[in-house]
Amino acid sequence: MTTYSITGAATPLNFPIYLDNQSTTATDPQVLEQMLPFFIAKPGNPHSDGHKFGKEAMDAVEVARNQVANIIGADPREIIFTSGATESNNLALKGLADFYGSKRNQIITTQTEHKCVLETCKRLEASGYEILFLPVQKSGLLATETLDSAISDDTLVVSVMAAHNEIGVVQKLDQIGALCKKWGAFFHTDAAQAVGKIPLDVKAMNIDLMSISGHKIYGPKGIGALYIRRRPRVRIKPQIDGGGQERGMRSGTLSTPLCVGLGEACGLALEALQSEPARLLALRNRLCRGIMSAIPDTLVHGDLQLRLPGNLNISFPGINSDQIMSATPDIAFSSGSACTSNSIEPSYVIESLGCTEQEARGAIRFGLGRFTTVDEIDYSIDRITNIVSSLRAE
Amino acid sequence: MAKILKQNHYLDYNASAPLRPSVVKAMNNAMSLVGNPSSVHKHGREIRKSLSAARTVISNAVGAGSSKVVFTSGGTESNNLALHGCKTSTTLVSDIEHDSVMVAAKNAIRIPVNSRGIIDLVKLEAILSQQATPALVSVMLANNETGVIQPLREVSSIAHKYHSVVHCDGVQALGKLELNMDLLNVDLLSLSPHKAGGPKGIGALIISDGLDLEPQLVGGGQEFSLRAGTENFVSVTGFAAACAEVRNNSQEMERILNMRHQLENKLKQAVPNVQIHGSQSPRLINTTCVRMQGLAAETQVIAMDLAGVSVSAGSACSSGKVATSHVLKAMGLSSKVANQTIRMSIGWATTKADIEHAARTWIALQEKAQPTEFLQEQPAE
Numbered sequence: 219m220t221t222y223s224i225t226g227a228a229t230p231l232n233f234p235i236y237l238d239n240q241s242t243t244a245t246d247p248q249v250l251e252q253m254l255p256f257f258i259a260k261p262g263n264p265h266s267d268g269h270k271f272g273k274e275a276m277d278a279v280e281v282a283r284n285q286v287a288n289i290i291g292a293d294p295r296e297i298i299f300t301s302g303a304t305e306s307n308n309l310a311l312k313g314l315a316d317f318y319g320s321k322r323n324q325i326i327t328t329q330t331e332h333k334c335v336l337e338t339c340k341r342l343e344a345s346g347y348e349i350l351f352l353p354v355q356k357s358g359l360l361a362t363e364t365l366d367s368a369i370s371d372d373t374l375v376v377s378v379m380a381a382h383n384e385i386g387v388v389q390k391l392d393q394i395g396a397l398c399k400k401w402g403a404f405f406h407t408d409a410a411q412a413v414g415k416i417p418l419d420v421k422a423m424n425i426d427l428m429s430i431s432g433h434k435i436y437g438p439k440g441i442g443a444l445y446i447r448r449r450p451r452v453r454i455k456p457q458i459d460g461g462g463q464e465r466g467m468r469s470g471t472l473s474t475p476l477c478v479g480l481g482e483a484c485g486l487a488l489e490a491l492q493s494e495p496a497r498l499l500a501l502r503n504r505l506c507r508g509i510m511s512a513i514p515d516t517l518v519h520g521d522l523q524l525r526l527p528g529n530l531n532i533s534f535p536g537i538n539s540d541q542i543m544s545a546t547p548d549i550a551f552s553s554g555s556a557c558t559s560n561s562i563e564p565s566y567v568i569e570s571l572g573c574t575e576q577e578a579r580g581a582i583r584f585g586l587g588r589f590t591t592v593d594e595i596d597y598s599i600d601r602i603t604n605i606v607s608s609l610r611a612e
Numbered sequence: 613m614a615k616i617l618k619q620n621h622y623l624d625y626n627a628s629a630p631l632r633p634s635v636v637k638a639m640n641n642a643m644s645l646v647g648n649p650s651s652v653h654k655h656g657r658e659i660r661k662s663l664s665a666a667r668t669v670i671s672n673a674v675g676a677g678s679s680k681v682v683f684t685s686g687g688t689e690s691n692n693l694a695l696h697g698c699k700t701s702t703t704l705v706s707d708i709e710h711d712s713v714m715v716a717a718k719n720a721i722r723i724p725v726n727s728r729g730i731i732d733l734v735k736l737e738a739i740l741s742q743q744a745t746p747a748l749v750s751v752m753l754a755n756n757e758t759g760v761i762q763p764l765r766e767v768s769s770i771a772h773k774y775h776s777v778v779h780c781d782g783v784q785a786l787g788k789l790e791l792n793m794d795l796l797n798v799d800l801l802s803l804s805p806h807k808a809g810g811p812k813g814i815g816a817l818i819i820s821d822g823l824d825l826e827p828q829l830v831g832g833g834q835e836f837s838l839r840a841g842t843e844n845f846v847s848v849t850g851f852a853a854a855c856a857e858v859r860n861n862s863q864e865m866e867r868i869l870n871m872r873h874q875l876e877n878k879l880k881q882a883v884p885n886v887q888i889h890g891s892q893s894p895r896l897i898n899t900t901c902v903r904m905q906g907l908a909a910e911t912q913v914i915a916m917d918l919a920g921v922s923v924s925a926g927s928a929c930s931s932g933k934v935a936t937s938h939v940l941k942a943m944g945l946s947s948k949v950a951n952q953t954i955r956m957s958i959g960w961a962t963t964k965a966d967i968e969h970a971a972r973t974w975i976a977l978q979e980k981a982q983p984t985e986f987l988q989e990q991p992a993e
Contacts (some may be wrong), residue, residue, distance in 0.1 A: 258636055268910075268914065304832065433842060440846075440847050470687070
């Protein structure tokens, strides 16, 4: 395990500085090292278990499945590999709806979910489901009372993101889980941003389905997982049909190196949970205080306590995010989430927090990560505050 | 790798092929890039640029012209997207399609094949002429078990006469024949590089210009809003590198074809009337689907594995299950014959030594199987 020092050696900075770890993370060299043999020396198809190559590939996939299960307190038989969290979210919600049909006709989610949950819900709405898009509080948190008054014995599933991709807010999963249990509704959580960053326990939190992503946790892109509870059993209808891999729930040849990469990323993240959150929190606080002390009217979006330690989302009244971004090509951060950042619409998430469109247009997101150093933070504080001051002076 | 392949003779390329060195190199370079292709900043832009370059390489390699290359997680997802995304009311599929087509189009009308494994075009036209509305016709270019190549141009021209849409599963064909989407005149083409020396976990559906397809994975609007999810650009880069290499590989194809000749000649010398399914038809250069009389396929696979030769019984996805091949049955072969059939498939890294060892092992095994009655008849169905 590499140790990361908060003081950091006085190494020269690499530009642009990467502060966009909620968008995607660099693959950890240790993850890559585990993946590489499966690209070259061990080329088997994990489903060809008749011969040595196939068997060694499948063994590696099963080790990875264990590592994924381990970080969320699940059984390996509860883990299905997918192509990423978008597929996992699609599979969880459409899979439940298609399997349980019209036994329950309502799906509850929030207005600030990731696009792939919102779009999936809209698709289900068009096919006859009633979807409740619940508002969140100014802090970004879903109020338990809001859910309590919406949920009923007609609720099939409640889908709430564990940690938010734009504002980093961490929902009270145990309370949501308890309410779902009380009403007999399934609880799905999109944990793409949360796994490995905060402790998660599917049993204690009463989570029935959980979506997991590789590339948000220093693993490779193109791989994800869906946790599906076994006891009591949660059933889904598969969305990709074919050879019947992944116990019939998701067909397609598994990519051994990608599965190994996700497993190793989970293994490393579990170790890192000991000390990394505190290190990131210190860096985040340094960034936040550094900017706030120079620009006191900075707006912080989302709760600062219940939040991913590496996330900061702020805006400077009167300044658009694209003004800051185009003035700082030496720092990589983002406005809104990556998927929609090609469009120049204001963030629907920030607007859902009760901010004005102008404030939403100003929001910028910093995502600090495993490889972020204190020198990079100090440099960024300097650059951002200078840019904002000079933009305001214009 | 050469060392490993020397000790273990890998003849299961149709299940998955080892990565080509050029692919490894390209992916290694891509791994040094960080960023999300949808991000606005420099990291994101660089990756977006390499994604779009890869799209062009792949499109050129398969003659896709102005069609859209939409990246997916693999051939299975591509086939599902094509079959579920097309809004036609009727679907026709051949009797020998891959499971990912068969299961995705459960209620499809089936088009039979003849004993040589080739689709019945007369039947296809007869079915299409009875349809009240345009249909979706899905026919694979080359079969994964027998390697038999289908007359896709003819399929397309018949289907288009009835204003139907043609989907072609080209997964096994990539890199093993001259693949040109425009010449085949198909509307949808599924590809996956891992059978051609590219990575697993990536594929594409190529969609001809103007064809309306409903996305199946919805979300952030990536891939022209046809397939949501952060693009796996490392694998995409490997995909493109594999395509670049197989584009002008007539030498490699000739070498593979020669080795397959050697393999089959050796088997024929030992057993003059050996049954090689589909050998009367145009066939992929690398595939030998062969029956060993008197010995169950599962037993053959295990025995060959012990002798260091990796082959398979039927297709890889279902190789955990013991089901009779629907492909061989569709060609009119009995369950008994089908259940004594294995597939040997070779590729870019196969050597003469692999061929010789595999042939020796197979011949020794069949000699033992024949006279000494360690016959393992499959139970009747």
